[in-house]
Amino acid sequence: MKVIFKSYICDSEQKWISEYISGKSINYDKYKDPDVESSKNYPFYEELTVFLNAREEKVGGLNGRYVYHFNRTDPYGIEVREMKTSGDVTGPVFYLKSDQLGFSAPCEERKYPYDRYIRLAEGEEDALKKVAEWIYRTRELGGSFLWPMEPDGKGGWKENPAINSNRGGSDPFDEKGVYKGGGYDKYWIEDRADLTLFEIKRVLDYISGHGADGILWNCCLPESNLMKWLKHFGSFEKYTEFFCFVPFLCDGDDPVPANIVFSGSVGKLPVNCERDIGNREENSIFKLNKKELERMFDNISSIVINRSLIMRKVIREYEKKNSQE
Numbered sequence: 001m002k003v004i005f006k007s008y009i010c011d012s013e014q015k016w017i018s019e020y021i022s023g024k025s026i027n028y029d030k031y032k033d034p035d036v037e038s039s040k041n042y043p044f045y046e047e048l049t050v051f052l053n054a055r056e057e058k059v060g061g062l063n064g065r066y067v068y069h070f071n072r073t074d075p076y077g078i079e080v081r082e083m084k085t086s087g088d089v090t091g092p093v094f095y096l097k098s099d100q101l102g103f104s105a106p107c108e109e110r111k112y113p114y115d116r117y118i119r120l121a122e123g124e125e126d127a128l129k130k131v132a133e134w135i136y137r138t139r140e141l142g143g144s145f146l147w148p149m150e151p152d153g154k155g156g157w158k159e160n161p162a163i164n165s166n167r168g169g170s171d172p173f174d175e176k177g178v179y180k181g182g183g184y185d186k187y188w189i190e191d192r193a194d195l196t197l198f199e200i201k202r203v204l205d206y207i208s209g210h211g212a213d214g215i216l217w218n219c220c221l222p223e224s225n226l227m228k229w230l231k232h233f234g235s236f237e238k239y240t241e242f243f244c245f246v247p248f249l250c251d252g253d254d255p256v257p258a259n260i261v262f263s264g265s266v267g268k269l270p271v272n273c274e275r276d277i278g279n280r281e282e283n284s285i286f287k288l289n290k291k292e293l294e295r296m297f298d299n300i301s302s303i304v305i306n307r308s309l310i311m312r313k314v315i316r317e318y319e320k321k322n323s324q325e
Contacts, residue, residue, distance in 0.1 A: 008034035008044045009139045017132045031105045034139050035098035037076040045070045049078055051311055054318035059242045063232050075149055075157040094148045094225040095157055099164050101145055101193040102138025102300055111170035113285055120290040134297045142307030148225035162219045167196050171286050179281040188280050197248055197257040198271045204236040247306040260299045
């Protein structure tokens with residue numbers, strides 16, 4: 001069964017590069033995250049919905065059974081319902097919002113990791129082209145986390161869950177390279193998928209009977225949809241199995257997130273608390289040099305592609321099975 005790669009921002013990489021890059025400039029208005037309502041990129045959520053239903057059917061040991069529907073109206077995202085033991089399905093329990101796990105596209109304020117790379121590579125003709133390629137290759141099916149929306153207290157939904165912003169962050173250094181500190185300390189994840197997975201592991205380890213702390217834990221109020229969502233999987237091993245996150249993990253029986261900064265040509269290294277979480281002034285990815293940034297962007301791109309191919313195979317097998325019934 002042949003499974004092809006497909007980016008959701010354009011049907012051709014070369015076409016995307018030619019539209020996004022003009023000489024030595026970026027056409028910022030050409031980019032939209034594939035999961036935003038204004039992009040009207042319905043296949044993105046439609047295919048994610050099929051994937052979720054396929055995994056609910058295939059993966060054993062989950063805490064209950066969810067049924068998923070793509071919701072094009074308010075709130076825009078994936079509707080989650082519970083299947084009862086009787087076979088009945090409840091009304092919507094909560095809605096899921098996608099969160100791109102590739103780094104944010106460059107912006108005019110020049111505050112994201114790709115912006116730092118562009119500054120360091122100033123004058124190099126292929127720098128912008130590389131950035132366009134990295135963006136294209138990470139806006140695939142395997143390029144997202146899914147977080148539940150929370151009630152807004154007014155009968156609606158908070159469509160941008162707190163973890164979306166808490167796992168992000170922009171350049172913490174001023175023009176002279178001096179660390180600004182302050183509120184930035186809570187944004188230590190810096191959009192890194194490996195550190196996000198590490199946070200998910202800490203919460204799920206707690207649910208499994210171990211301790212937990214950190215950014216994600218602080219978002220997991222006992223009665224929150226986020227806690228309900230993670231409890232559905234019960235363990236980090238089950239979570240990574242369900243979401244086909246194996247390409248993001250170190251080799252071995254115990255699922256541990258691989259470090260996207262130091263993994264790659266040197267082999268997979270696990271996320272390390274002291275190295276990756278301590279002292280943000282020293283360990284920020286905004287301190288990486290050009291070669292280190294390139295390795296990190298290459299790592300995340302290849303990992304997302306591998307995960308996307310696995311997820312697409314899941315969808316094809318599920319659709320083939322259902323078409324024969």
